[in-house]
Amino acid sequence: MLYNLHTHHFTNNANVIELVNQYPWAFNDAIPQYSIGIHPWYIDENRLESDLQCIETQLALPECWALGECGLDKRIDIPMEIQIAVFEKQIVLAEHYQKPLVLHLVAAYQELVAIKNRLHITVPVVLHGFSKNAQVARQMVDHGFYLSFGKYLLRNPELKDVFASVPNDRFLLETDMMEETLEDVYLKAAQYKGMTLETLQQQVAANWKTIFKEY
Numbered sequence: 001m002l003y004n005l006h007t008h009h010f011t012n013n014a015n016v017i018e019l020v021n022q023y024p025w026a027f028n029d030a031i032p033q034y035s036i037g038i039h040p041w042y043i044d045e046n047r048l049e050s051d052l053q054c055i056e057t058q059l060a061l062p063e064c065w066a067l068g069e070c071g072l073d074k075r076i077d078i079p080m081e082i083q084i085a086v087f088e089k090q091i092v093l094a095e096h097y098q099k100p101l102v103l104h105l106v107a108a109y110q111e112l113v114a115i116k117n118r119l120h121i122t123v124p125v126v127l128h129g130f131s132k133n134a135q136v137a138r139q140m141v142d143h144g145f146y147l148s149f150g151k152y153l154l155r156n157p158e159l160k161d162v163f164a165s166v167p168n169d170r171f172l173l174e175t176d177m178m179e180e181t182l183e184d185v186y187l188k189a190a191q192y193k194g195m196t197l198e199t200l201q202q203q204v205a206a207n208w209k210t211i212f213k214e215y
Contacts, residue, residue: 002201003208004182005148005172006035006069006102006128016182017208019065019102024054033063035102037070037090040083052089059097065212067094068102069128075106084111091119100124100211102148109136113143124211129176134162141170146211150174153188163192168203169210 004018010031011018022028022036025047036058038051058064070090072083094101100123105112109132116125125145130137131152140147147166150173153159163171173185190200 001205002182002186003172003204004174005126005208006150006174006176008177009175018182021069021102022058024051024058027054027058033065034058035066035068036064037068037102038086039069039104040071040073040078040087041076041104043078043082043086045082048086052093055090056093056097059093059099064099066100066102066126067097068100068126069104070101071103071105072108072111073104073106074108080108080111084115088115088119091115091121094123095119095121098123100126103127104129109140112145113139116143126172126211128174131156131159132162134165137162137166141167146170146172146207148172148174149189150176150185151178151180153192154178154180154184160192163189164194168193169207171204172207172211173204 002016004016006021007018008021010020020031020034022034024036036055059067067090070087072087105127126148127140127145128148130147130149137147149163149171153163173189175182186200190197193200
C-alpha cells in the first residue's frame, strides 16, 4: 500500500491511500477521504465565515482526515496579518476536532514557529511540498513538524541530502498536482534513503499511522 499525503486528483486507486485536497467553496462529497481548508492564495474575506463553517461541518465527519491545505505565503499580495488571522481560525478548528494540519508555507517559517508556540498546537502538523535546505528542515523537525516531499524530490537533485537528513519517522510523500506518479516519488525516496522499496513503504505507513491514527 502507498500513502499520498497531498493530492488534488482523486484516483480511486485501490493500492493507494490518498488525502485529497478540497476547498470549502468547491466541495465534492463524492470523494471518500479528504482534507479541507482555506489556502492562503484563495482567502476571500467576503465568504470567510461561510468557508469556515463548511470546514467545521466537514471536520466533524470521519471521512475528513485533516484540515488543509492552509498556511502562510509571504510572496503573495494578501497582507500577512489577514493570512495569519485566517490561519489561526483554522488552527482553532483543527485543535477542537483533533485533526492534523496540512500546510502550504512559503518564506514564513519563523512565523509558523511563533504561532505554534503561542497557540500551543498539539495536533500533528505536516509541511507539504517541502523544498528548502537541510538547516530549515532540521529546524522544522526540531519544532515538531513533519515534512512531506513530492515533485521537488524528483526535480531538484539538491534535495537528495536534505531528504536523507530528515529522520525516518518525520517524513511523508505526495504528488500534489504533478504529472509524475506516486510510485516515481517512492522510488526516488527509497534511493535517497538507501532503503529497499518495501522498507520505505513500511516506514511511510508507520509515519502515516502516527499522524492519522485510525486511518
